[in-house]
Amino acid sequence: MQLIYSSLEILTNLDRESILKSIELAGRTCYKSEDKITSDSATYFAKMICKKGHGAVLEFGPDITVRFIIDRGVSHELVRHRLCSFAQESTRYCNYAKQGHVIFIIPPWVNLGPGEYTKLPTKLSESENIWFNSLLAAEKAYLELLQHNWLPQAARSVLPNSLKTEIVVKANIREWHHILELRCSKQAHPQMRGVMLPILNILKINLPEIFGDIEYD
Ligand SMILES: Cc1cc2nc3c(=O)[nH]c(=O)nc-3n(C[C@H](O)[C@H](O)[C@H](O)COP(=O)(O)OP(=O)(O)OC[C@H]3O[C@@H](n4cnc5c(N)ncnc54)[C@H](O)[C@@H]3O)c2cc1C
DSSP: OEEEOOEEEEOSOOOHHHHHHHHHHHHHHHHTOGGGOOTTHHHHHHHHHHHHTOGGGGGGSOOEEEEEEEEHHHHHHHTTOTTSEEEEOOTTTOOGGGGTSOEEEOOTTSOOOSEEOSSOOTTOOHHHHHHHHHHHHHHHHHHHHHHTTOOHHHHGGGOOTTBEEEEEEEEOHHHHHHHHHHHSSTTSOHHHHHHHHHHHHHHHHHOHHHHTTOOOO
16 A cells, blocks of 8 residues: 655646736725726735625635645545535546555654555554554455455445545635635644645735735644
8 A cells, every 4th residue: 555645736826916906906896996006006905805804805816726635534524615616536436456556645643654555564653553454454455346346436435534535626715715714723633734734824925915814823
């Protein structure tokens, strides 16, 4: 079996100027203040909109798309955000026997590096052993069921939450603000925070007017 870490990639070009300008262009309609648009008025306008809580105007910015490589448990939480668009690796159509192994995500509380594993590493603690062995057993059962002519959509029933999945998520800026507030909080699952905090930090740098108010411990 193969073990990897979670990761993410923001697929949208975060061109600050054009993002803020598209928000300003729509938003100034509300106040009929288009005549106040100057080369550097968009920053002030976006800040003002956020301060007022006029979040609907943020929906006029471009959508932001992120590709996540996470475990199925975290992806199940992610797809609860109803205002996003999703494209996710299918356990019905993907046959992991073709790659010769199943890929699982290493959670942050397991002290193990990425790599190919066929047997138990000696350095694991007792609880890590339990986790590791359960994945080896799941992989074995999955591959054996395929050999018994089960389809991937049937054999997948033995795969655990640690299974690696790839999911592309698209949402508007207002929805990302909402998601990041929820999923960067200390109440969020540590593996969810593990992928959301890097996104928040990138967005805080690129769009501080909009994401600068989200705080986390
Ligand atoms: C810490 C944490 C723990 C959680 N625990 C559980 C749990 O134990 N069990 C569980 O089932 N879920 C749980 N969830 C998931 C949670 O219930 C929501 O499904 C998820 O956070 C999506 O949030 P949302 O509904 O605010 O947002 P989105 O779906 O992203 O929607 C954004 C906003 O749009 C509005 N909106 C969207 N759809 C509607 C609608 N139909 N009607 C009215 N307004 C709408 C709301 O204002 C909403 O906040 C948990 C989430 C978190 C962050």
